[in-house]
Amino acid sequence: xxxxxxxxxxxxxxxxxxxxxxxxxxxxxxxxxxxxxxxxxxxxxxxxxxxxxxxxxxxxxxxxxxxxxxxxxxxxxxxxxxxxxxxxxxxxxxxxxxxxxxxxxxxxxxxxxxxxxxxxxxxxxxxxxxxxxxxxxxxxxxxxxxxxxxxxxxxxxxxxxxxxxxxxxxxxxxxxxxxxxxxxxxxxxxxxxxxxxxxxxxxxxxxxxxxxxxxxxxxxxxxxxxxxxxxxxxxxxxxxxxxxxxxxxxxxxxxxx
Numbered sequence: 247x248x249x250x251x252x253x254x255x256x257x258x259x260x261x262x263x264x265x266x267x268x269x270x271x272x273x274x275x276x277x278x279x280x281x282x283x284x285x286x287x288x289x290x291x292x293x294x295x296x297x298x299x300x301x302x303x304x305x306x307x308x309x310x311x312x313x314x315x316x317x318x319x320x321x322x323x324x325x326x327x328x329x330x331x332x333x334x335x336x337x338x339x340x341x342x343x344x345x346x347x348x349x350x351x352x353x354x355x356x357x358x359x360x361x362x363x364x365x366x367x368x369x370x371x372x373x374x375x376x377x378x379x380x381x382x383x384x385x386x387x388x389x390x391x392x393x394x395x396x397x398x399x400x401x402x403x404x405x406x407x408x409x410x411x412x413x414x415x416x417x418x419x420x421x422x423x424x425x426x427x428x429x430x431x432x433x434x435x436x437x438x439x440x441x442x443x444x445x446x447x448x449x450x451x452x453x454x455x456x457x458x459x460x461x462x463x464x465x466x467x468x469x470x471x472x473x474x475x476x477x478x479x480x481x482x483x484x485x486x487x488x489x490x491x492x493x494x495x496x497x498x499x500x501x502x503x
Contacts (some may be wrong), residue, residue, distance in 0.1 A: 248282040278313060287320055290485065293502035300366075302346055304484070305331040314338035323366070329356035336363060346481065348395075348443075350375075357382040357390075367391040369443040369481060372419065373427055376434065383436035393441030393481055394431065396424050398462040421462070428470045439475045442467060445483030451495040453503075456482070 249260045257264045259277050268275055291301040302323035305314065309331060314324070315338040324335040327349030335345055342364040350371045357379055360368065370376050370392050383390035397420055419427050431439045446459050460482055467477055486495045 247285065249279040249285075250282070278310075280316065283313070283316060284320065287317060287322060290498045291320075291322070293498040300344060302344070305335055309334050311338045314340065318344075327351075329353070329359055332356070332360055332363065332365075342366075348445075352378070354378065354382050358386055361386060361388050361390055365391070367393050367441055367479065369393050369395050370419075370431075371395050373423075373430060376427070376431055376437070380434040380436045389436055389438045391438045391440050392431065393443040393479060394419055394424065394427055394439075395443040395445065396421060396463060396466060398444055398446065398459045421466070424466055425469055425473065428473055428475055432473065432475055440477065441479030441481060442470065442477060443481035443483065445481075448484055449487035449490075450484075451487040451493045453496055453500055456501065459483075 251258055253263075259267075259279050260281055264277060267277060287301070287303075291299075294301070300323045302325040303314070303317045304325045306325075306327055311334060314335060318324070318335075318338055318340040323344030323346065324331075324340045325346050325348055326332045326335055327347070328351075332345065332347065336342065343366050345360075345363070345365040346367055346369060347360050347365055348369040352368070352375065357368070361383060368379055368390060370379065376392070376394070379390045379392060428439065431437050442463055444459050444463050446455055450456065460480075463480060463482070467480065470477055486498065486501055487493060488495060
């Protein structure tokens with residue numbers, strides 16, 4: 247459900263005719279519905295109300311400061327992939343302990359900036375990045391909170407260009423190397439190994455791939471805890487796809503279940 251509708255042939259956003267906004271501000275013009283965004287956030291967030299959870303918004307989707315401030319005001323967290331996105335999230339009022347730093351290209355300067363800000367955790371993409379974060383944390387005298395991104399090697403049943411959980415995908419650590427990678431992380435004195443992460447792709451309109459991924463992650467969590475890691479956080483990655491054509495994505499409640 248959204249709050250864009252036609253009344254007497256005129257497209258409205260909530261109760262405002264878009265033609266009036268176009269006359270006032272000119273075109274092209276981007277218009278967002280506060281009511282739609284809040285409803286979608288709350289429906290998704292409330293679907294997980296039985297669990298201790300944090301719903302994070304992917305800042306790369308839209309980094310408009312007013313939009314980020316709204317989400318932060320509703321209690322949402324932020325998923326960032328660059329120093330610029332971190333800066334915008336903080337400027338919009340996001341709590342540092344609700345910010346997850348993902349992405350494959352973190353520079354040393356960005357890692358240090360995020361450490362000093364006090365973010366929730368870094369999602370680590372590779373063993374090489376793990377060493378880089380450990381080195382930066384050691385240099386500034388801090389412990390870096392981290393999760394390792396696992397490639398669960400499953401088919402997310404989406405377009406091949408947005409599938410990131412296949413065995414041949416370039417993202418994350420292969421399932422076969424995960425335990426060894428966690429052992430290496432535990433041996434690094436400047437890391438706080440607190441979580442595990444997976445992200446299997448975008449525009450997924452069925453719950454099956456998510457369930458399969460989480461089942462695999464749950465098994466790995468048990469094995470990693472046996473190694474001595476105090477895993478407290480499970481990051482299940484992106485959310486549901488949307489309707490572009492004739493797709494019928496499930497409701498957030500079904501996704502959460």
